[in-house]
Amino acid sequence: MAASRLARFAGRRRGGSGAPLHWTDIAAYAYLALGCILMFGPVLWLVLSSFKTQGALLEFPPSLLPLAQVEVTVPGQPQPLPLFRVTLPDGSVRELAQLRRVGLVAQMVDPKDPSQQFRVALDKREPVRKMAFATENYTEPLERFAFLRFLGNSVFVTVVATLITLLINSMAAYALSVYEFRGKNAALLAVIGTLMIPITIILVPVYLVVTELGLVNSLWAVILPGAATPTGVFLLRQYMLTLPRDLIEAARMDKASEWQIYWRIVMPLTLPALAVLAIFSIMWRWNEFLWPLAVLTKTEVYTLQIGLNAFQGELQTQWHYLLAMTVVTLLPVALVFVFLQRCITTGIGSTGMK
Amino acid sequence: MTELPSVAVQEGGGLRRQALAATGQVIGRSVGRLVGFAMGLVDRPMKAIQRAIGAKRMPYVFLLPNFVFFGLFVFLPIAINVVFSVTGGTALFPSQRPFAGLDQYAYLFDCGSFLDPNSCREDHFWRGVANTAKFVVFQVTAMVLLSLLTAVILNMKIRGRGFFRAVYFFPVLLSPVVVALIWKWILQRDGLLNAAITTFGGQKILFFVDPGWAMFWAVFVSIWAHMGLYTLILLAGLQAIPSDLYEAAQMDATPRWRVFRRITLPLLWPNMIVVIVLSLIKGVQTFDEVFVLTGGGPGTATLMVVQYIYETAFSNQVQNFGLAAAASVVLGIVLFVLTLLQLAVTRQKER
Numbered sequence: 201m202a203a204s205r206l207a208r209f210a211g212r213r214r215g216g217s218g219a220p221l222h223w224t225d226i227a228a229y230a231y232l233a234l235g236c237i238l239m240f241g242p243v244l245w246l247v248l249s250s251f252k253t254q255g256a257l258l259e260f261p262p263s264l265l266p267l268a269q270v271e272v273t274v275p276g277q278p279q280p281l282p283l284f285r286v287t288l289p290d291g292s293v294r295e296l297a298q299l300r301r302v303g304l305v306a307q308m309v310d311p312k313d314p315s316q317q318f319r320v321a322l323d324k325r326e327p328v329r330k331m332a333f334a335t336e337n338y339t340e341p342l343e344r345f346a347f348l349r350f351l352g353n354s355v356f357v358t359v360v361a362t363l364i365t366l367l368i369n370s371m372a373a374y375a376l377s378v379y380e381f382r383g384k385n386a387a388l389l390a391v392i393g394t395l396m397i398p399i400t401i402i403l404v405p406v407y408l409v410v411t412e413l414g415l416v417n418s419l420w421a422v423i424l425p426g427a428a429t430p431t432g433v434f435l436l437r438q439y440m441l442t443l444p445r446d447l448i449e450a451a452r453m454d455k456a457s458e459w460q461i462y463w464r465i466v467m468p469l470t471l472p473a474l475a476v477l478a479i480f481s482i483m484w485r486w487n488e489f490l491w492p493l494a495v496l497t498k499t500e501v502y503t504l505q506i507g508l509n510a511f512q513g514e515l516q517t518q519w520h521y522l523l524a525m526t527v528v529t530l531l532p533v534a535l536v537f538v539f540l541q542r543c544i545t546t547g548i549g550s551t552g553m554k
Numbered sequence: 555m556t557e558l559p560s561v562a563v564q565e566g567g568g569l570r571r572q573a574l575a576a577t578g579q580v581i582g583r584s585v586g587r588l589v590g591f592a593m594g595l596v597d598r599p600m601k602a603i604q605r606a607i608g609a610k611r612m613p614y615v616f617l618l619p620n621f622v623f624f625g626l627f628v629f630l631p632i633a634i635n636v637v638f639s640v641t642g643g644t645a646l647f648p649s650q651r652p653f654a655g656l657d658q659y660a661y662l663f664d665c666g667s668f669l670d671p672n673s674c675r676e677d678h679f680w681r682g683v684a685n686t687a688k689f690v691v692f693q694v695t696a697m698v699l700l701s702l703l704t705a706v707i708l709n710m711k712i713r714g715r716g717f718f719r720a721v722y723f724f725p726v727l728l729s730p731v732v733v734a735l736i737w738k739w740i741l742q743r744d745g746l747l748n749a750a751i752t753t754f755g756g757q758k759i760l761f762f763v764d765p766g767w768a769m770f771w772a773v774f775v776s777i778w779a780h781m782g783l784y785t786l787i788l789l790a791g792l793q794a795i796p797s798d799l800y801e802a803a804q805m806d807a808t809p810r811w812r813v814f815r816r817i818t819l820p821l822l823w824p825n826m827i828v829v830i831v832l833s834l835i836k837g838v839q840t841f842d843e844v845f846v847l848t849g850g851g852p853g854t855a856t857l858m859v860v861q862y863i864y865e866t867a868f869s870n871q872v873q874n875f876g877l878a879a880a881a882s883v884v885l886g887i888v889l890f891v892l893t894l895l896q897l898a899v900t901r902q903k904e905r
Binding site: 222224225228229231232235236238239240242243245246249258260261262367368369371372374375376378379381384387390391394395396397398400401402403404405406407408409411424425426427428433457458459460462463464483486487489490493494505508509512519522523526529530533534536537 | 593596597600601604609610611612613614616617619620621623624626627628629630631632633634635638646647648703704707710712718720721722724725727728729730731732735736737738739740744745746748749752753778810839841842846860863864867868875878879882883885886889890893
């Protein structure tokens with residue numbers, strides 16, 4: 201009954217035309233449903249796991265939701281005691297708190313009536329659990345490790361690098377779109393050339409340049425090498441080529457300087473393309489890994505990604521901190537995606553670049 | 555692209571929209587004031603420069619900053635890379651490095667047989683080459699087929715198409731470290747996948763101890779993370795196919811499979827080639843996800859060329875910059891050939 205209704209619902213086409221359902225349609229929906237689980241599932245699992253206590257994380261098989269054992273305060277006891285659901289010898293089931301454990305037997309007490317004590321075999325009881333979010337996974341790394349520092353470094357790198365990229369890329373794009381000058385084709389060719397040189401193949405010499413500039417173990421070593429992006433120059437140039445020339449000519453008539461034309465007229469009109477480049481740049485910088493890994497060796501200048509990678513080496517057994525920090529690292533990108541999804545996908549779709 | 559401001563406002567009700575607009579205005583105004591201030595600082599010197607060199611030469615001034623960066627961090631390094639690869643020793647500064655001719659390359663290529671990494675003197679490099687080749691073959695094949703399938707399905711008349719497109723796309727934005735940690739958590743010994751396996755009566759599998767499984771998951775995770783990008787490119791190609799072709803096929807009651815083979819595939823082919831070459835270029839440079847996921851292990855089972863370069867130059871006991879540079883030059887040549895291929899293909903597509 202429910203299944204047939206579901207089939208009818210899924211069978212309804214866009215626009216409400218009652219065309220019969222082809223088997224490929226059903227297969228398509230099945231594929232998309234599977235895709236949802238495969239794509240979203242792992243991230244959801246990460247978020248759920250990040251709220252589990254250290255004890256709950258070690259459980260096997262793991263529980264789906266973050267559960268923690270309930271603790272009760274019993275009059276006369278200095279500390280809260282863990283609560284269990286116990287099957288007593290007479291067959292009745294009661295909720296008891298554990299006083300202490302000796303071998304395979306636990307000494308338990310009724311929290312409502314502390315005078316009543318029981319001796320219970322361990323296999324006759326089950327912990328009482330309820331949903332509990334271990335927010336200390338998030339707060340403790342902030343105090344214990346330099347996590348806040350990594351976060352600050354990442355934000356600094358992302359913001360400063362994006363601003364520099366926007367400024368120098370738009371200046372170059374302005375020169376390459378509005379003017380005719382000698383060497384313009386050579387300059388364009390050089391930009392295409394740099395598109396072919398990823399950091400992976402010039403890792404060592406860039407390291408030398410950065411060392412010569414005295415920037416090793418400084419955040420500027422991460423910011424500067426990638427600041428001039430060929431992708432950005434192209435993206436902005438293509439957009440600026442579509443701007444009306446009359447506007448620029450009119451400004452020249454009014455004795456505006458070339459800088460004023462760039463800054464006051466061309467830049468405001470290029471805002472949509474600048475926004476796309478800004479989003480790209482933020483993504484690149486926030487996620488950058490290989491280059492910072494090579495050039496940053498001191499903990500105090502680590503970015504989030506490098507810090508996270510270092511943690512996963514050190515904290516093999518402390519998944520509760522690692523998972524929470526992973527969620528924090530993922531969060532800004534997730535937020536950008538939720539709000540600007542369409543903008544990003546059309547931007548990538550129209551340039552074919554990431 | 556122009557939809558940017560409206561997207562943020564679409565969410566939520568009137569009150570929130572007002573609050574959002576108000577904060578937007580405040581931020582906009584203060585940013586505007588700041589930008590205006592900066593403008594005032596730069597305006598005068600720029601005018602002076604223009605007066606000194608004339609408006610005709612101003613484009614060079616605009617190009618200068620970007621090209622200083624390109625020069626320092628791209629062009630100069632290419633030259634230094636070659637210098638590094640023909641010198642020896644452990645010093646970083648080229649003036650302190652003794653000339654070694656083609657020794658680094660000879661060392662790198664000193665192999666009994668190129669098909670067997672064990673017969674090479676620098677066996678790690680060749681194991682990296684072999685692993686990268688294996689990785690690229692499986693990853694590119696599976697990625698292209700899966701993105702094609704996904705793009706075709708997303709191009710059907712389906713409810714919630716925008717939502718599903720976003721579902722497949724969002725891992726593209728995640729950082730490689732985050733992607734690797736997400737999957738490491740699922741694949742670990744007491745992880746979700748092993749829990750599922752034992753529930754269905756299987757035995758726990760130590761995925762990162764078995765070389766075959768480690769490579770499988772390296773390929774899988776990298777497809778998971780990057781598939782959305784290629785799906786998007788193919789989807790754009792599919793949407794550019796004129797719909798009257800399909801309508802004509804529907805009139806003739808052509809079977810779907812034939813429509814796909816005779817209309818969709820031929821017209822999508824240029825985009826397919828772009829996707830294939832682009833994923834090849836990215837695949838050859840694979841490093842981040844695999845490095846965090848497996849660390850190149852077990853042993854050297856998932857060691858990639860880029861990881862070899864990184865470790866040879868930076869994380870080994872003896873930093874061998876010359877050998878790393880020689881390996882990068884080899885990698886650079888491979889990438890150069892692939893990029894030329896891409897340019898040729900795009901030019902053909904434009905025609």
